[in-house]
Amino acid sequence: MTTATLARTAARVENAVKVYGSGATAVRALDGVSVEFRTGRFTAIMGPSGSGKSTLMHCAAGLDTLTEGSAYLGDTELSALDDRRLTLLRRDRIGFVFQAFNLVPTLTVAENITLPTDLAGVRPDGEWLDALIDAVGLRDRLRHRPAELSGGQQQRVAVARAFANRPDVVFADEPTGNLDSRSGEEVLGLLGGAVRGSARTVVMVTHDPVAAAHADEVVFLADGRLVDRMEHPTAEKVLDRMKAFDATTSREEGPS
Numbered sequence: 510m511t512t513a514t515l516a517r518t519a520a521r522v523e524n525a526v527k528v529y530g531s532g533a534t535a536v537r538a539l540d541g542v543s544v545e546f547r548t549g550r551f552t553a554i555m556g557p558s559g560s561g562k563s564t565l566m567h568c569a570a571g572l573d574t575l576t577e578g579s580a581y582l583g584d585t586e587l588s589a590l591d592d593r594r595l596t597l598l599r600r601d602r603i604g605f606v607f608q609a610f611n612l613v614p615t616l617t618v619a620e621n622i623t624l625p626t627d628l629a630g631v632r633p634d635g636e637w638l639d640a641l642i643d644a645v646g647l648r649d650r651l652r653h654r655p656a657e658l659s660g661g662q663q664q665r666v667a668v669a670r671a672f673a674n675r676p677d678v679v680f681a682d683e684p685t686g687n688l689d690s691r692s693g694e695e696v697l698g699l700l701g702g703a704v705r706g707s708a709r710t711v712v713m714v715t716h717d718p719v720a721a722a723h724a725d726e727v728v729f730l731a732d733g734r735l736v737d738r739m740e741h742p743t744a745e746k747v748l749d750r751m752k753a754f755d756a757t758t759s760r761e762e763g764p765s
């Protein structure tokens with residue numbers, strides 16, 4: 510890989526293999542995946558249930574370790590880091606958005622948003638935070654607790670928190686999975702807006718072709734392998750590609 514390519518790659522895995530368990534019950538969740546997530550892009554990871562999407566995201570984000578192969582954030586190889594350094598790297602260079610929001614219930618909206626910068630002991634960039642709070646539309650909710658917010662509002666807090674310390678990459682795992690379609694669209698608009706307006710990098714796992722259509726590119730997994738990539742996705746094109754997986758699976762399984 511050339512220096513120029515590395516500079517444009519926010520995160521990547523090379524020949525990634527992940528095996529859960531051992532012996533007869535071993536599951537090969539990733540079976541030799543190489544993929545790069547480009548800086549300043551919104552990439553969606555799609556594929557049938559059990560194809561390895563969450564495993565890929567967790568290993569690329571340093572939440573889990575690969576059995577074989579390498580995962581890099583920029584040019585930092587994650588397996589070269591001890592637990593402490595990996596924790597610091599996740600805290601300082603990665604943002605996360607999860608399906609279940611994962612806000613701290615005892616903290617206010619404002620405190621949840623500044624949690625990453627507070628934990629890092631750095632003074633938050635006031636202008637950036639102000640712009641984030643306006644972007645997610647929560648200025649009048651800053652003193653509320655998560656339980657006082659709708660699901661969509663809670664996820665917008667989680668999005669602001671994920672971007673608060675300007676991470677190299679925000680990883681989102683089914684960020685719209687618990688939301689109605691209008692709230693989901695708002696959250697996807699925020700993720701896309703952060704990429705296009707502020708040159709951030711987002712990698713999102715989703716089941717939903719409409720959600721994937723917000724991305725610049727979709728990478729498709731099947732049986733733990735990277736099987737396709739699609740630039741400029743539309744919901745229709747993604748749905749058609751997913752239907753092709755269903756057809757392959759039914760052919761392999763044969764008539765019932």
Ligand SMILES: Nc1ncnc2c1ncn2[C@@H]1O[C@H](COP(=O)(O)OP(=O)(O)OP(=O)(O)O)[C@@H](O)[C@H]1O
Pocket residue numbers: 529530536537538556557558559560561562563564565716
């Ligand atoms: N902790 C684990 N222990 C054992 N097997 C696991 C574990 N986590 C995932 N798997 C298995 O690894 C494979 C890939 O799982 P993964 O969750 O990455 O798929 P996915 O594409 O995200 O699925 P879904 O769309 O259903 O969320 C599946 O067969 C799953 O059962």
